[in-house]
Amino acid sequence: MHVVVCGALVENGAVLLVHRSPTRRAYPDLWDLPGGHVEAGESELQALAREMHEELGVHILAESSSRLGDLHASSGEDAVHVGVWQIRDWVGSPTNRAPEEHDGIAWVGISELGGLLLVFGALPALFRSLPEPDRLPRRDEAPTTASPSGP
Template identity: 80%
Template structure:
C-alpha cells in the first residue's frame, strides 16, 4: 500500500491548491492539495514537512498540524492511503517548486471549492469543515 500525505495551508478563508499537470499519470488536470508519498522510515509529519518544502518552499510548524481525514483508493499493490492534514503555521511564501508535477498553484476561497475539478470529491467538504 502506498501512503500519501497532503497538506491544507489555509489563510484568509482560502486554501492553497496545486493543479496537477495534464501529463501526470495519476489524476491529471485536477486540483489537489500539495503533498506526496511517505518514504521508508519517515513519519507522516516528516513526509509532510519534506513535501511542503520540496513542492512549495515553505517550512511547516509540525506542532501546528492536525489530521483532517483519510481516503483510501484502489486495491492490492495499487492501494493508496491518503492522509489529509491542516497546517496552521508555516514560514515562507509558497511558490511552485515542482513545475514538472504541477502546472499552477493558487489560493482558492474555501467557498469556491465546489466549482473546481478536484482529485477527491470529498475534498471541498473536508476543507469546508475547518473552523
C-alpha cells in the same frame, strides 16, 4: 498499499491548491493539495514537512499541523491511503517549486472548492467541517494570489 500525505495551507478562508500537469500519469489536469508519498522510515508529519518544502518552498511549523482526515483510492496493490493535514503556520511564501508535477498553484476559497475538478471529491466536505475560527486570518503576510480558473 501506498501511503501519501497532503497538506492544506489554510489562510484567510482559502486553501492553497496545486494544479496537476496534464502530462502526469496519475490524476492529470486536476486540482489537488500539495504532498506526496511517505518514504520508508518517515512519519507522516516528517513526510509532510519534506513535501511542503520540496513542492512549495515553505517550512511548516509541526505544532500547527493537525490531521484533517483520511482519504482512500483504488484497491489491492494500487490502494492508496492519503492522510490530509491542515497546516496553520509556516515560514516562507509558497511558490511552485515542482513545475514538472504542477503547472500552477492558487489560493482557493473554501466555499469555491466544489466548483473545481479535484483529485478527491471529498475535499470540500473535509474543509466545511472546519470550525469558523480556523477560517479567519492567521498570518501577517498577504496570501499569494493566482486564479484557479486556468492551469
